[in-house]
Structure formats: C-alpha cells, structure tokens
Amino acid sequence: xxxxxxxxxxxxxxxxxxxxxxxxxxxxxxxxxxxxxxxxxxxxxxxxxxxxxxxxxxxxxxxxxxxxxxxxxxxxxxxxxxxxxxxxxxxxxxxxxxxxxxxxxxxxxxxxxxxxxxxxxxxxxxxxxxxxxxxxxxxxxxxxxxxxxxxxxxxxxxxxxxxxxxxxxxxxxxxxxxxxxxxxxxxxxxxxxxxxxxxxxxxxxxxxxxxxxxxxxxxxxxxxxxxxxxxxxxxxxxxxxxxxxxxxxxxxxxxxxxxxxxxxxxxxxxxxxxxxxxxxxxxxxxxxxxxxxxxxxxxx
Amino acid sequence: xxxxxxxxxxxxxxxxxxxxxxxxxxxxxxxxxxxxxxxxxxxxxxxxxxxxxxxxxxxxxxxxxxxxxxxxxxxxxxxxxxxxxxxxxxxxxxxxxxxxxxxxxxxxxxxxxxxxxxxxxxxxxxxxxxxxxxxxxxxxxxxxxxxxxxxxxxxxxxxxxxxxxxxxxxxxxxxxxxxxxxxxxxxxxxxxxxxxxxxxxxxxxxxxxxxxxxxxxxxxxxxxxxxxxxxxxxxxxxxxxxxxxxxxxxxxxxxxxxxxxxxxxxxxxxxxxxxxxxxxxxxxxxxxxxxxxxxxxxxxxxxxxxxxxxxxxxxxxxxxxxxxxxxxxxxxxxxxxxxxxxxxxxxxxxxxxxxxxxxxxxxxxxxxxxxxxxxxxxxxxxxxxxxxxxxxxxxxxx
Numbered sequence: 001x002x003x004x005x006x007x008x009x010x011x012x013x014x015x016x017x018x019x020x021x022x023x024x025x026x027x028x029x030x031x032x033x034x035x036x037x038x039x040x041x042x043x044x045x046x047x048x049x050x051x052x053x054x055x056x057x058x059x060x061x062x063x064x065x066x067x068x069x070x071x072x073x074x075x076x077x078x079x080x081x082x083x084x085x086x087x088x089x090x091x092x093x094x095x096x097x098x099x100x101x102x103x104x105x106x107x108x109x110x111x112x113x114x115x116x117x118x119x120x121x122x123x124x125x126x127x128x129x130x131x132x133x134x135x136x137x138x139x140x141x142x143x144x145x146x147x148x149x150x151x152x153x154x155x156x157x158x159x160x161x162x163x164x165x166x167x168x169x170x171x172x173x174x175x176x177x178x179x180x181x182x183x184x185x186x187x188x189x190x191x192x193x194x195x196x197x198x199x200x201x202x203x204x205x206x207x208x209x210x211x212x213x214x215x216x217x218x219x220x221x222x223x224x225x226x227x228x229x230x231x232x233x234x235x236x237x238x239x240x241x242x243x244x245x246x247x248x249x250x251x252x253x254x255x256x257x258x259x260x261x262x263x264x265x266x267x268x269x270x271x272x273x274x275x276x277x278x279x280x281x282x283x284x285x286x287x288x289x290x291x292x293x294x295x296x297x298x299x300x
Numbered sequence: 301x302x303x304x305x306x307x308x309x310x311x312x313x314x315x316x317x318x319x320x321x322x323x324x325x326x327x328x329x330x331x332x333x334x335x336x337x338x339x340x341x342x343x344x345x346x347x348x349x350x351x352x353x354x355x356x357x358x359x360x361x362x363x364x365x366x367x368x369x370x371x372x373x374x375x376x377x378x379x380x381x382x383x384x385x386x387x388x389x390x391x392x393x394x395x396x397x398x399x400x401x402x403x404x405x406x407x408x409x410x411x412x413x414x415x416x417x418x419x420x421x422x423x424x425x426x427x428x429x430x431x432x433x434x435x436x437x438x439x440x441x442x443x444x445x446x447x448x449x450x451x452x453x454x455x456x457x458x459x460x461x462x463x464x465x466x467x468x469x470x471x472x473x474x475x476x477x478x479x480x481x482x483x484x485x486x487x488x489x490x491x492x493x494x495x496x497x498x499x500x501x502x503x504x505x506x507x508x509x510x511x512x513x514x515x516x517x518x519x520x521x522x523x524x525x526x527x528x529x530x531x532x533x534x535x536x537x538x539x540x541x542x543x544x545x546x547x548x549x550x551x552x553x554x555x556x557x558x559x560x561x562x563x564x565x566x567x568x569x570x571x572x573x574x575x576x577x578x579x580x581x582x583x584x585x586x587x588x589x590x591x592x593x594x595x596x597x598x599x600x601x602x603x604x605x606x607x608x609x610x611x612x613x614x615x616x617x618x619x620x621x622x623x624x625x626x627x628x629x630x631x632x633x634x635x636x637x638x639x640x641x642x643x644x645x646x647x648x649x650x651x652x653x654x655x656x657x658x659x660x661x662x663x664x665x666x667x668x669x670x671x672x673x674x675x676x677x678x679x680x681x682x683x684x685x686x687x688x689x690x691x692x693x694x695x696x697x698x
Binding site for chain 1: 476502503504505507508509510511512513514516517532533536537540543544545546561562564565566567569570
C-alpha cells in the first residue's frame with residue numbers, strides 16, 4: 001500500500017500542479033471581476049469557450065503560432081466581456097443596491113447560455129483541434145517512481161505563470177493597477193480620492209474576461225474544443241475562486257492549486273468518477289474553517 | 301308473391317359481396333392500418349425522414365402487388381420529435397384515432413420506453429430501432445420487436461473481435477453512463493471464451509478536461525488493449541493522452557465515438573491503429589441493394605434498413621395470419637422471420653410464397669431478423685473499422 005502510494009504520489013502532484021496553473025487564469029478573471037463589481041459574473045463559461053475559439057480561428061484559419069493566437073484569445077473575450085457588462089449586466093446591477101447584483105448574476109447565467117449558442121451557431125457542434133503537433137511525454141526515473149510530463153503541459157503552465165506574473169506586476173506597480181486595487185478594497189474611499197469607478201469597472205471586465213479567454217485556449221490546447229469547453233471547466237473554476245477567497249487574486253491561484261492537486265490526489269482513495277465532487281468538498285471544508293476562503297477577500 | 305328486396309337481404313348481400321369479389325376488388329376494402337413514429341425533428345431528425353421513406357417503399361411495393369390478405373395497407377405517419385411527451389401524444393392518436401395495428405420506427409430509447417406501455421395495453425405491435433437493454437425487459441408480453449442489437453449483443457461482438465485480434469489483457473476506460481457497468485459485466489463474462497481477460501475498469505467523469513491520471517491507472521495494469529467506452533469529446537482527450545504516454549498497444553472504441561469528426565480534430569499519428577465497431581446493415585443482401593436504389597444513396601443508415609424490415613415483417617406476419625390485428629402480428633412475426641422456411645429478402649416474394657401455402661424465413665436489409673422470445677434480435681452483422689491516416693478503413697463486416 002505504502003509503496004503504491006509513493007509510486008503514484010509524485011505523478012499525481014505534477015498532474016495537479018499543471019491542472020492548477022491552467023485553472024488559475026480563469027479563476028483570477030472571475031475573482032477580479034467579483035472584487036471590483038461585487039457580483040459573480042457567470043459568463044466566464046462562455047467567455048472561456050470564446051477564447052478557445054478565437055485562438056482556434058487565429059491558429060488554424062489564419063495560421064498564426066500559439067503566442068499571437070493567445071493574444072487573440074485574450075482580446076476577443078475581453079471586448080465581449082466589456083460589451084456584455086456595459087449593455088446587459090450593468091443596467092441590471094443598478095436597478096437596486098440590494099437585489100441588483102443577484103439580478104445581474106442570474107442574467108449572466110442566461111447570457112452565458114446565449115453566447116454559447118452564438119458560438120454553436122457560427123462554428124457548429126463539431127470538435128475542433130488546434131494545428132499543433134502532439135509530442136510524446138518526457139519520462140523521468142526518480143528511482144522510486146516514474147514521472148511523465150508533457151511538453152505541451154509544461155508550455156501551457158509556463159504561459160499561465162508568465163501571464164499571472166504580468167498581471168501581478170500590473171496591479172502592484174502601475175497607477176491603473178493601484179486604482180483597481182483601491183476600488184476593490186474600498187469603493188467609497190476610492191471614489192473620494194477621485195478614482196473613476198466606472199473606468200475601473202470596465203477595466204476589470206476587460207482584463208478579467210481576457211484572462212478567462214486565455215485560460216479557455218490553454219484548456220483547448222491540451223484537449224480539443226467544442227461549444228461546451230468552457231462549461232465543462234467552469235465548476236472547477238468557481239470552486240477554485242471560492243476556496244481561495246472570492247475577490248482575492250492570489251487566493252484564486254492558491255484555490256486553483258488546492259482544487260487541482262486535491263482532485264488528483266483524491267484518485268488515491270476515490271474512483272475517478274467522483275473527482276468533480278472533490279472541488280465542492282474543498283469548498284465545504286475551507287469555508288467551514290475560514291468562511292472568507294483561504295486568503296480572505298483582500299484583492300491583492 | 302313478388303320477389304321483394306328487403307333491407308335485411310340487401311345488408312346481408314353487401315356483407316357477403318367482398319368474399320365473392322376478386323382479390324383486386326377486395327383490396328379496395330377497408331385498408332390495413334399501420335403507423336410510423338419516426339423522429340422527423342429533434343436529435344433523431346437527421347434519420348427520421350429516410351426511415352419513413354424506407355417504410356413507405358415497402359408499403360408501396362405491397363400495395364402494387366395487390367395488398368395483403370386482400371387489403372391495401374394504409375400508412376399513418378406521426379413525428380416523435382425525439383421527445384417522449386410528444387411521442388406519447390402521437391402514439392395515442394395513432395392508436396385511438398387511426399386505430400393502427402402496429403407502430404414502427406421509434407428511434408430514441410426514451411421515446412420507445414414511453415410509448416411501449418400504450419402499445420401493449422392496446423394490443424398494438426411496436427417495432428423499434430432503440431438499443432437500450434431495458435426496453436425488451438419491460439413487461440411487454442411480446443408486443444415489442446427490436447431490430448437494433450442491444451448493448452449485450454454489441455459487447456459480445458466486441459469480445460469476439462478482440463479475441464480475433466489476439467487481445468489477452470483488456471482494460472476499460474469508461475465514461476460515467478448507465479451502460480458502463482453492464483458493458484463491463486458482459487465483457488468480463490465474454491473475454492475468457494476467447495482466451496482473454498478483463499483486467500479492470502476506470503469510470504471517469506466525462507465532463508473533466510484532463511484524464512492523465514485515469515490513463516496512468518489504466519497503463520499500470522499493463523493491458524495489451526484499451527477499450528475507450530465513451531463519447532467523442534472525452535475519447536479525443538483519452539487518445540491524445542494515450543499517445544503522449546507512449547502507448548503502442550491496441551485501442552478500440554464505439555464507432556459513434558471515433559468518427560470522422562474526431563479523426564479530423566486530431567493528428568493522424570494519435571488515432572492510427574484505433575479500431576471501431578458498430579452494428580451494420582447486411583451489405584450483401586439484395587434487400588440492402590434495393591434500399592440503396594429506393595433511397596438514392598450508396599450508404600443507407602442502419603435505421604432506414606431496420607424500418608424497411610419493420611414494414612416487411614408486419615406485412616408478412618399479417619399475410620401469414622390472414623388477420624391484421626396487433627395480436628395477429630405478434631403471434632406470427634417469428635413464424636415468417638425464422639425457422640426452416642424458404643429464405644426470402646423481398647416482401648412481395650414472401651407474400652407470393654405465403655399465398656402458395658409455403659413457409660418462409662425473412663431476412664432483410666438490416667440482417668437476419670431472427671428474434672428471441674423477449675423481442676431482441678439474435679444477431680446482426682457488425683462492421684469493424686480501423687483508423688489509418690485520419691480515415692476509417694473497413695477491416696471486416698461479419
């Protein structure tokens with residue numbers, strides 16, 4: 001039993017880390033929007049899919065390499081996220097301070113279904129794959145266990161880490177980033193200091209959905225894409241954001257790692273079909289002991 | 301006393317006159333009513349119209365040859381909408397208003413399951429192309445005949461194929477579906493007959509996006525063949541993972557999972573060598589060739605082949621019985637489809653032989669059409685294909 005555990009553990013942790021780094025991007029996007037706009041924008045599912053398809057169009061139809069395609073996967077959902085918020089969700093949020101966010105959250109669920117079907121209408125239900133070679137995994141002999149790591153996964157994880165680092169740099173060192181953090185921490189105080197909350201809200205939607213789009217494409221690079229790509233990942237993304245602390249960007253990264261590694265390690269004791277439940281058990285456990293999530297809701 | 305034609309005499313005369321009239325005239329009498337409940341819309345929509353046309357072809361042929369039991373067949377068609385609610389309403393209309401003696405061509409298992417009780421309660425025969433094992437396990441008292449192989453037969457055929465490929469150690473990676481457990485049980489039971497064994501099964505959540513650890517679990521068991529019992533999106537990911545993991549052993553999946561869509565979305569080296577299997581029409585049968593002409597296609601789908609047989613079986617059973625009730629069809633359908641009778645593949649040929657008092661054994665476009673007591677087909681041809689260069693090539697049909 002112990003030998004079996006030692007043999008499997010390194011591989012499961014590596015698999016979990018890779019899953020976690022990819023999940024972190026949409027989780028950050030979701031939580032950043034929550035931090036500034038104070039409502040859960042459930043359109044992340046369709047925007048992740050939109051990112052995957054935008055990247056697909058750039059990569060397969062226009063023959064662009066992966067990195068420029070990722071830029072397209074950022075831009076298209078970012079613009080869509082901004083437009084959706086401006087014309088659909090914002091008017092609903094403003095109807096009432098008490099019920100507005102709830103109305104916007106419910107409208108976001110409807111909107112995500114509508115967007116998913118727009119994608120279905122344009123691209124059809126067929127599976128699509130990026131124009132990328134599939135490489136055999138690298139294998140490492142650890143002495144007590146074999147470890148296999150895929151080049152594509154390493155590349156995806158590296159892209160995700162670079163994007164996260166850029167985001168943290170932006171939030172920490174730029175004037176606009178500091179404005180965003182100020183609004184997230186205390187909108188009233190930020191407004192007294194002359195920060196335009198409207199601009200910051202738009203920026204949050206733009207960057208948040210852009211990150212979700214990049215996450216969607218990274219998911220697609222590793223698998224194939226269809227109109228349900230984002231929807232399949234979204235429950236885990238929510239779980240990651242909530243576990244880390246809804247509204248906390250580092251929390252989203254920690255939450256994604258906890259959920260990613262937790263789901264993989266659960267295979268030691270559970271059947272694979274119960275993996276999705278692990279994210280929700282993690283929510284239950286973390287919120288029981290830390291009702292505001294692992295890192296609380298401080299935005300940064 | 302003058303010879304007066306009383307109303308009673310007139311009525312008696314009219315009642316007897318059809319018996320005295322020649323067959324052609326009698327065919328103008330009250331027609332035999334049969335119903336179709338194919339999916340013209342909904343998920344089955346792509347199949348329904350051809351299924352209906354295949355049924356109509358048989359009815360036209362029978363009517364042109366003078367009908368059955370001296371009567372024409374009148375077909376009443378409804379759309380199941382691939383929706384149990386809509387199908388139940390349509391079936392009620394067919395049974396209560398149109399008074400059909402058989403309903404043919406139900407496609408989705410959920411539709412068939414919903415319509416079946418109406419049929420057996422009203423003694424209406426139900427011919428279906430649905431595959432779920434549970435359908436023929438319903439208490440239908442013989443009123444259901446199914447031309448689609450159930451999943452037990454499909455897995456038994458897979459075991460036979462894997463045995464022929466020399467597979468000894470099989471591992472199943474299965475999506476979480478109602479048939480995953482049954483399939484495993486059947487494969488576990490069947491493999492030893494061909495010198496192989498089922499090592500284990502991992503049931504995965506098909507909505508996940510990464511299956512690396514599931515693939516690792518499969519590979520640790522050291523199989524020589526992996527059965528990917530899922531749907532296209534998850535099987536795509538599994539094939540990619542297997543390739544990355546350096547898997548060079550055999551892989552097999554249902555034809556609805558590894559289809560051209562999947563092959564187009566993955567590099568060929570990932571899918572090369574993967575086997576698929578699926579129930580197949582009897583490609584060599586004259587009935588199949590006639591159906592090709594009727595439908596104007598070289599590749600009629602399996603469901604059209606089956607509904608073509610539904611209409612033929614119903615017409616022949618009615619001819620054998622000399623009666624056109626659901627009970628008559630139920631009692632006689634096996635008498636004309638199996639046994640030692642003369643083999644026929646065409647409905648009018650069968651009608652002639654029956655009229656001459658001969659026994660027949662009908663085999664149609666979908667296969668032998670031999671049924672168990674519970675209404676399942678005993679066997680049917682299967683088509684085995686292998687992916688090579690992003691195309692499927694037929695390995696064998698048997």
